[in-house]
Amino acid sequence: MSHVSLEELFRQSVTFPGPSLRMAGLQEVREAIEEQLVHIKGQHAICLYARLKREARMMADEDIEYEQHQLKNLVDELFPKVLRGGFIVSLWSVFESCVKDLAEYTRREKKLPFSLQELRAGNFLNQMDLFFSRTLNLTVFPDKDLRTRLDEIMNFRHALAHHDGSVDKLPNSLHCKSESEYKSKGLFVYRDLHHSYAVPSAEYSKESLDSVKKFLEHFSDQVYVALHPIPLEDNA
Numbered sequence: 001m002s003h004v005s006l007e008e009l010f011r012q013s014v015t016f017p018g019p020s021l022r023m024a025g026l027q028e029v030r031e032a033i034e035e036q037l038v039h040i041k042g043q044h045a046i047c048l049y050a051r052l053k054r055e056a057r058m059m060a061d062e063d064i065e066y067e068q069h070q071l072k073n074l075v076d077e078l079f080p081k082v083l084r085g086g087f088i089v090s091l092w093s094v095f096e097s098c099v100k101d102l103a104e105y106t107r108r109e110k111k112l113p114f115s116l117q118e119l120r121a122g123n124f125l126n127q128m129d130l131f132f133s134r135t136l137n138l139t140v141f142p143d144k145d146l147r148t149r150l151d152e153i154m155n156f157r158h159a160l161a162h163h164d165g166s167v168d169k170l171p172n173s174l175h176c177k178s179e180s181e182y183k184s185k186g187l188f189v190y191r192d193l194h195h196s197y198a199v200p201s202a203e204y205s206k207e208s209l210d211s212v213k214k215f216l217e218h219f220s221d222q223v224y225v226a227l228h229p230i231p232l233e234d235n236a
Contacts, residue, residue, distance in 0.1 A: 007232035016224055017101035019216040022094050023209075029090075030209055033083045034202050041075040077190045077199065084200045085160045088208060092157040095150075095212050099128050102223050106135055109227050125151060136226040140219065148173070149211045156200075165197040174198070 012018070048071050052064060059067075103116035112135060121127040125147070129140045141147035155171035163169040167189060176182045182189045186204030189196055200208075 005232055005234040007234050011228065011232055012224070016220075016228075017098070017105050018220045018224075019094075019098040019213075022098060023213045023216065026087075026091060026094060026209055027213075030087060030205055033087055033205075037075075037079060037083060040079055044071055044075050077188075080188070081165065081190075081197070081199045084202070084205050085165055087205050088153065088157050088200055089161050091205075091208060091212055092154060095153075095216065096124055098216055098220075099124075102220060103128070103131055106132070106223065106227060110135060123154070125154065132223070136223065138222055138226060143215075146211060146215055149208075150215060153208050153211065156198075159198070164195075165199065167196040167198055170198055 048067060052059070052067065056064065100116060106112070107115050116127060116131045119127050119130050121130045125141075132138045132140050152171050152173045156174060159165055159169040159171070167175075174182075174185055174187065176185065179189055182198065183201075186201045186207065187198045188201060189198050191197075
């Protein structure tokens with residue numbers, strides 16, 4: 001096993017802005033969200049059951065059905081919409097922030113006269129592709145399928161953040177003709193009086209996190225090697 005100096009370890013783990021801590025944090029958050037959704041569903045069901053047991057004799061059948069329907073909307077639609085949808089929004093925010101940190105580190109190391117955010121390339125993925133291919137001669141997206149997945153997450157995040165998950169605003173890769181097709185892509189579609197909206201499933205959230213993590217870990221390694229091809233040695 002080759003020796004790695006303390007100086008090199010410090011540069012790798014402290015000086016260089018790698019994504020590992022943020023990715024580990026998001027993993028903990030995603031798992032906590034799923035645990036909380038299970039807990040919320042159980043607790044609300046217990047509370048409703050207890051109330052109906054006390055008040056059922058004074059309630060009409062349609063009132064009981066209404067209360068049950070409201071519970072279903074709350075625990076199956078609203079809470080997952082807010083918590084899982086919010087996770088996707090946060091996931092993309094972390095992705096962009098990690099890439100911007102790597103770009104700023106690159107700008108400082110190479111003393112560049114321009115930054116990532118000064119480039120205009122249509123969207124963020126094109127922007128980062130342009131920046132790192134020009135400055136470090138990297139193939140930013142060697143895995144085209146992963147690039148397609150990141151593009152989907154980016155555009156789904158836009159639909160969630162700016163259009164409340166409206167089905168009409170989903171990226172083309174997530175447009176489907178039936179609810180079963182949406183489920184096969186990891187989405188649930190619900191409707192209210194005014195619009196239809198998509199809610200990510202637990203599987204979609206996990207797969208999205210896995211895709212972002214896979215890309216960032218590989219890409220940050222590429223950036224590090226391009227900037228620091230020669231490991232540091234400990235000072236004598």
